Amino acid sequence: MPIPPSHSPVQTDVTSPLEQARHDFFERVARECGTPCYLYDAAEIEARSQELQSLFPAGVSRLLFSFKSNPLPSVAAILRDTGCRADLTSPGEVVAALEAGFDLSKALYGGPGKGTAELTAAISAGLRHFSVESDGDLAHLAEAAESLATPVKALLRINPRSAPKAKLAMSGVASQFGFEEEVLRATGRETLALAGERVAVAGIHLYWGTQIGDPEALLTCFAKTVAMADELSGALGFPLEILNLGGGFPWPYAHRGRGPDLSPLRDGLAALRAASGPAREAEWWFESGRHLVASSGTLLTRVMEIKRSKDEKDFLLLDTGIHHLGGMAGLGRIPRFSIDLEVPPARLGNPGILVDVVGQLCTPLDCIGKKITLPRVEPGDLLAIPNTGAYGMTASVTGFLSRPSPSEVVHRGEKILSSHRLRGGHERIS
Numbered sequence: 001m002p003i004p005p006s007h008s009p010v011q012t013d014v015t016s017p018l019e020q021a022r023h024d025f026f027e028r029v030a031r032e033c034g035t036p037c038y039l040y041d042a043a044e045i046e047a048r049s050q051e052l053q054s055l056f057p058a059g060v061s062r063l064l065f066s067f068k069s070n071p072l073p074s075v076a077a078i079l080r081d082t083g084c085r086a087d088l089t090s091p092g093e094v095v096a097a098l099e100a101g102f103d104l105s106k107a108l109y110g111g112p113g114k115g116t117a118e119l120t121a122a123i124s125a126g127l128r129h130f131s132v133e134s135d136g137d138l139a140h141l142a143e144a145a146e147s148l149a150t151p152v153k154a155l156l157r158i159n160p161r162s163a164p165k166a167k168l169a170m171s172g173v174a175s176q177f178g179f180e181e182e183v184l185r186a187t188g189r190e191t192l193a194l195a196g197e198r199v200a201v202a203g204i205h206l207y208w209g210t211q212i213g214d215p216e217a218l219l220t221c222f223a224k225t226v227a228m229a230d231e232l233s234g235a236l237g238f239p240l241e242i243l244n245l246g247g248g249f250p251w252p253y254a255h256r257g258r259g260p261d262l263s264p265l266r267d268g269l270a271a272l273r274a275a276s277g278p279a280r281e282a283e284w285w286f287e288s289g290r291h292l293v294a295s296s297g298t299l300l301t302r303v304m305e306i307k308r309s310k311d312e313k314d315f316l317l318l319d320t321g322i323h324h325l326g327g328m329a330g331l332g333r334i335p336r337f338s339i340d341l342e343v344p345p346a347r348l349g350n351p352g353i354l355v356d357v358v359g360q361l362c363t364p365l366d367c368i369g370k371k372i373t374l375p376r377v378e379p380g381d382l383l384a385i386p387n388t389g390a391y392g393m394t395a396s397v398t399g400f401l402s403r404p405s406p407s408e409v410v411h412r413g414e415k416i417l418s419s420h421r422l423r424g425g426h427e428r429i430s
């Protein structure tokens with residue numbers, strides 16, 4: 001029987017046979033692989049990838065999967081099979097991409113502060129396309145490419161003057177990311193001179209932010225990117241072979257529901273391309289992590305205890321917490337998030353309880369939901385947190401308290417395809 005994905009409709013107090021089947025499957029996975037457990041639905045990943053790719057100008061667009069959202073090779077391999085390329089930002093992600101069977105010569109390597117040694121290793125591993133973030137970054141890439149006598153391509157990442165309408169703007173604000181738009185305009189030729197013999201500056205990269213709320217806001221960002229790319233490539237005299245328009249395609253995080261209808265992007269992007277200058281001849285690249293894998297993921301967790309404190313507050317203690325589902329909340333930039341919890345069908349008729357949802361870490365910061373109302377559950381019950389396929393493990397404080405990582409299970413319908421666990425512990429280096 002097919003298992004409804006985690007963006008299926010809000011749970012009601014009526015237990016449908018499908019909900020029971022879904023819960024029975026969850027129980028089986030929990031028994032076989034343990035809890036907590038991240039469950040990833042292969043069919044859901046395929047559907048999101050195909051849908052997103054269908055919105056981009058056909059034949060001239062490429063979708064890159066951002067490994068930072070979920071580097072599990074078995075997940076990434078599903079995206080590779082749907083035609084995605086890899087968007088990588090660390091040596092570990094390179095290893096994961098190789099394991100997932102990606103062609104690294106078509107992948108992009110980005111991120112600030114890469115350094116010559118890391119860039120040399122990336123080129124040696126097979127990477128040929130780099131997003132460069134500063135004069136220093138370009139000089140390091142030139143040095144690495146020269147040392148290996150290997151030609152590579154660079155995309156200049158831009159930090160534009162204006163900020164997007166996004167939950168987390170990564171441009172238009174002071175940041176470590178990219179060349180300032182106006183600085184590039186003023187002194188870009190000096191920057192290009194740093195590329196040396198082996199690095200060909202071949203385009204522009206602009207990532208506006210994550211969770212850009214709707215197609216209109218996305219199109220506004222893309223239009224500005226195209227205009228900037230047209231202008232800068234002309235003014236500085238480099239060919240616009242590749243235009244990386246970034247993404248920021250939204251999806252709920254740890255809440256039920258779906259992302260907005262992005263279908264207006266199809267006509268909007270086609271019109272943008274038709275009206276563009278040199279950008280019309282470029283390959284258009286898009287990047288996505290969240291939108292591709294968030295909906296595939298469900299975090300299964302057991303109730304350990306329900307505890308009353310000071311006669312005023314109830315705590316629902318789970319075997320998961322901010323070390324598995326951190327949402328980067330502890331890092332200060334993102335407002336503390338809250339979660340939806342699916343309870344076992346048999347509990348749906350129970351009277352409601354109001355709880356703070358906490359984990360097993362020795363810090364009051366280990367709270368993944370405040371003032372959550374749910375039907376009364378009991379220790380041992382298996383709960384599910386939907387839409388957790390992106391930025392689950394990767395946005396969590398995994399090292400704190402040395403608790404084991406959750407199991408991570410890829411499934412298709414009721415069939416478990418593979419199961420994994422992120423390794424912990426220390427490797428001795430001297």
Ligand SMILES: Cc1ncc(COP(=O)(O)O)c(C=O)c1O
Nearest residue numbers: 066207210211248287288289290
């Ligand atoms: C440069 C860059 N590309 C792609 C992504 C992936 O973003 P998302 O997961 O929102 O699609 C990020 C996320 O921070 C990013 O910084």
